[in-house]
Amino acid sequence: MIRGGDIAKGSVLLINSHPHIVVDREFVNPGKGAAFARVKAKNMRNGNVVTQTIKTQDEVEDAQVDLIDCQYQYSDAEHFVFMNNESFEQYFIPFPGHEDKKFYLQEGETYSILFYEGEAIDIKIPYKMVFTVTESENYVRGDTVSGATKPVVCETGLVVRVPLFIKQGEKILVNTETNEYQERVNS
């Protein structure tokens, strides 16, 4: 069980027996009322997002989950395929609810996978990741019409706005929550 006041982004709740990961949480105090946590939680099985409000003093059921390091291998028509780094067991995570993750999955890289009752239910994307720029238009010096940045495409298809000096083939560090460029990485 978890207290409403302890629920945070990333907590996994059991709602109608389905694991839901908390994607947003805010505390609300209605006029003349007790404190409540208002959470948005995503059903890990179908991707549906629900809103729930829980009194900060009340307890709700949480899901006992495990995090295991797995290597991303490839995606087939319906799944992302991972391999357990220790047991070499393969896991198939269906796309629904995780579509947006494809922009952050690089073959051969290790990710933490969230397991609930033996089932792989979520992929934890690192807060910052290095990407290679695969498509970038050349901007001439002095072209400031569009500001000091330009959009580039990375190897996963992720589009990031970067400073004009970044060229195709270079590596960049990106904040994966905001998709903001952080810095150029010297390889």
Next chain:
Amino acid sequence: METRLLEERSRILTETRAFFLRRGYLETDTPALAPSLIPESCLEVFRTEYDNPFLGRMDLWLVPSPEVWMKPLIARYKRSVFQVCKCFRNSESVGRLHNPEFTMLEYYTVGADSGTSRELTEELFRACAGPDTPAWARPPFRRMTMAEAFREYTGLDLESLQDREALVEAGLGKGLLVPREASWEDAFNQVFLTLVEPSLPQDSPLALERYPAQIECLAADIPGTPWKDRWELYAGGMELCNCYTEASDPGAVRASFERESARKKSSRVPHRVDPGYPEIFTDFPPCSGVAMGFDRFVLALTGERDLSRLLPYPFARILEENKGVLRTP
């Protein structure tokens, strides 16, 4: 913090004072420290102590609202009053819309009801609006009753759900995590905060009227209904103010004091309650009061929605910069 917003705050404060003084309201200046407070189980307060080596010590509490001091003045002088002052609420979350120390604007109009207060508040918005005030913060206010909002956004008939078990059942039927043993008020809040409040229209300010009488407060009951004569104003998704036609029946106030004092026993920071306080209502004029979060009022009129843009020292930052001295709960 933006200096532009501080300048706007100063302008709006000046306009607010001028607005009430023009209408003959008396500006009061009551203490921030009080030896007893009005019991409100929904609030936690700050405790402190007067400590004089010769006279002794006395427990004091920082006011969560100046109401405790202003109402005796209304009873004594029978005049409309207003005040802008710092108020303090403990234990609440800290963030975009909450700061434990904040500025409150309270105004009480003698001889008025909550409808008069709504019109007055619209006038105040008009007087204080600036060139940057967005449409969502400009009067006239849209009006909706709580029952209408429930019907519109949940399909539930709140008037017929006055029984605790029926409301808990209705909440569960909507897929909400309402505990079986939840009180009526908590079940109401869970449905309201999950399904109603996020759906309220935000294109103009909204006066949400007729709150359930089962939510304890010092607003007058609307006879023959399960409602109190109370409205709350929402603008841009922010709760800006709370208005009552004030309860003036000493018996009703005494009963409310007893119920809330009993609930207060489980609070984190208990405070003293003056059992003689309800006696001021034996000679209290008909009156309507509004308590407005002044910082949020400034946010709305400047089109902002985050206190950290307005406050030079938001408490969230004070907490962050002083983590080292934070003790575990």
